[in-house]
Amino acid sequence: MAPQRFHEQFDQIQRSMPGIPLAMGPDDSAEFFYEKGVVLARDGDEARLVEDTVREHFTAMSGLTPDPVRRAGPETNRTGITRIRVGEPDEGHRGNDSTVAHALRSLRTVEGRAGRRLVSRNHVVSIAVNACPGDEPVPVPLSEPPNPAAAPTPYDEETAVGVLVIDTGLMNDYRSYPLLAHTEGDAQLTECGDDGVLKQYVGHGTFIAGLVAAVAPNTDVTVLGTLNDAGAILESELGEKLFEAVDRGGWPEVLSLSAGTSNGRVDGLLGVHAFMEELRDRRTLLVAAAGNNASATPFWPAAYADLPGWEDSVLSVGALRADGEFGACFSNHGGWVKAYAPGERLTSALTGFGTPVPYVYQHSTYDACRFGFAYPCTCQYPPHNGVLSEPGEAPAKPDQVMFEGHAQWSGTSFATPVVAGLVAAHMTAHKETDPRAARTQLLAANTEYAEVRGAHVPALLPPTWHPVTVDPSAGGS
Structure with a gap:
């Protein structure tokens, strides 16, 4: 049986993005890739709410002390989206990023009250996930x-x-x-x-x-x-x-x-x-x-x-x-x-x-x-x-x-x-x-x-x- 295609694609795409550590998700499954240590939020009040909520969540958690939550991207752009760093990623491990998972979890109650999604992983969008695209030429x-x-x-x-x-x-x-x-x-x-x-x-x-x-x-x-x-x-x-x-x-x-x-x-x-x-x-x-x-x-x-x-x-x-x-x-x-x-x-x-x-x-x-x-x-x-x-x-x-x-x-x-x-x-x-x-x-x-x-x-x-x-x-x- 040939190698597992998803892991091969992960390595290929990771090499094309030097300096951007990637993880598999969710829970190391063959579903999608995303940037480690970073979440996305809409600019303005929502980005500030995400930062405050994640910081409070991490402070309350024993043993989970990432670097201070901070902006990792431009304050404003046409997409209305800001990258927020929630921790320093472990570049040597390609499995699920627990820091990002905790950040997403910390917003669930707030999102429920807001009636809309406030935060997201920063996914990799590609032509070849789990296949290449369906084969090689x-x-x-x-x-x-x-x-x-x-x-x-x-x-x-x-x-x-x-x-x-x-x-x-x-x-x-x-x-x-x-x-x-x-x-x-x-x-x-x-x-x-x-x-x-x-x-x-x-x-x-x-x-x-x-x-x-x-x-x-x-x-x-x-x-x-x-x-x-x-x-x-x-x-x-x-x-x-x-x-x-x-x-x-x-x-x-x-x-x-x-x-x-x-x-x-x-x-x-x-x-x-x-x-x-x-x-x-x-x-x-x-x-x-x-x-x-x-x-x-x-x-x-x-x-x-x-x-x-x-x-x-x-x-x-x-x-x-x-x-x-x-x-x-x-x-x-x-x-x-x-x-x-x-x-x-x-x-x-x-x-x-x-x-x-x-x-x-x-x-x-x-x-x-x-x-x-x-x-x-x-x-x-x-x-x-x-x-x-x-x-x-x-x-x-x-x-x-x-x-x-x-x-x-x-x-x-x-x-x-x-x-x-x-x-x-x-x-x-x-x-x-x-x-x-x-x-x-x-x-x-x-x-x-x-x-x-x-x-x-x-x-x-x-x-x-x-x-x-x-x-x-x-x-x-």
């Missing part, structure tokens, strides 16, 4: 067309739908991919390590842009590299970065976000709530990934689609497996996931056009589906050995592959831009200028359904997408 020959293939819709500068992708940046050779001729945005900061090997996640944003452009060629796609560091960012920073993104290019018609986190709650993320409130009053449609934890626990910001007031402004997307008939083994699910689209073994642009680029697998595949499914899923196929292994295991020689342009990849990360593309394509086909109306019309007109954990759910299948069959005996996909 697999090289595909340039002779094999993308899947979904390019729709026949022509590009028209006057009517092109604006799609903003918040992700990792664009690869240096992305313009070699014809479908990305009208794509702009940030360059990937670092593509390869000192050894010339492609770093993990770096083609993620380019792959996503290729999917949007294939499903909806009449789009102007902008990719911002907000998540360049291993596809991860602190919740306290994401809200501000989202505001910066829309300030930079204006509120788009469609915003595609393939990142998020659970937080053990059903009322959203404190750090991005100000952005979500402003989104609600705009015309932009946020299409957000449901996450790859194979869980029914709400994953944010996608789960805002199930909160009163955001039903029309957010569309949460889960992933279907390669046959399009059932949910992918890794996909999150539940009533808060409003649509599903193909998200397993899709083919799009990665890197290596003209100059092949090596990649070394980080994760080993499993002997059987790690989520208990019987079909030949991406947990198992194609089989390969990765660099990472659990302590005590003899590391296997990692497999290396060469990318020459196209890749096959899986995750709700990729089902999301498929749906963003379908909304944009609907706008073009029906001359619809309101993306939220297009969302409603698309779902109302849909006649395809799939089975996900016993529930029949809307399946949004692009006309140019085709199912992918897997022959396990061939050792590939």
Whole structure:
């Protein structure tokens, strides 16, 4: 059996955030990551109330004497959130942070009286929690067309739908991919390590842009590299970065976000709530990934689609497996996931056009589906050995592959831009200028359904997408 993926991801993300000690939560479970020793509160009176309450709680507790409670971030910012340090974290232990847990517990009674949440962990929002995103990319020959293939819709500068992708940046050779001729945005900061090997996640944003452009060629796609560091960012920073993104290019018609986190709650993320409130009053449609934890626990910001007031402004997307008939083994699910689209073994642009680029697998595949499914899923196929292994295991020689342009990849990360593309394509086909109306019309007109954990759910299948069959005996996909 391959190593536990969640712990591998923790180590990978921790290395990308030097100087920010992280913990797993809650109680060392495989649910989310968060910053040690810090909590979030709203600016002003609420932040002062949190500080006073936590300080009083710690003073009353015998044996728990952290450094004085103090501000760890700016007093004011557009998100209205302040980081408050409640103790010095133990950088050597990655389990649950008891100081943060005590700080949260100290506010329960006060929150009950206030009727609202006053404090939160500072979660890590990422493209890869418990999976990578649903697997690692697999090289595909340039002779094999993308899947979904390019729709026949022509590009028209006057009517092109604006799609903003918040992700990792664009690869240096992305313009070699014809479908990305009208794509702009940030360059990937670092593509390869000192050894010339492609770093993990770096083609993620380019792959996503290729999917949007294939499903909806009449789009102007902008990719911002907000998540360049291993596809991860602190919740306290994401809200501000989202505001910066829309300030930079204006509120788009469609915003595609393939990142998020659970937080053990059903009322959203404190750090991005100000952005979500402003989104609600705009015309932009946020299409957000449901996450790859194979869980029914709400994953944010996608789960805002199930909160009163955001039903029309957010569309949460889960992933279907390669046959399009059932949910992918890794996909999150539940009533808060409003649509599903193909998200397993899709083919799009990665890197290596003209100059092949090596990649070394980080994760080993499993002997059987790690989520208990019987079909030949991406947990198992194609089989390969990765660099990472659990302590005590003899590391296997990692497999290396060469990318020459196209890749096959899986995750709700990729089902999301498929749906963003379908909304944009609907706008073009029906001359619809309101993306939220297009969302409603698309779902109302849909006649395809799939089975996900016993529930029949809307399946949004692009006309140019085709199912992918897997022959396990061939050792590939």
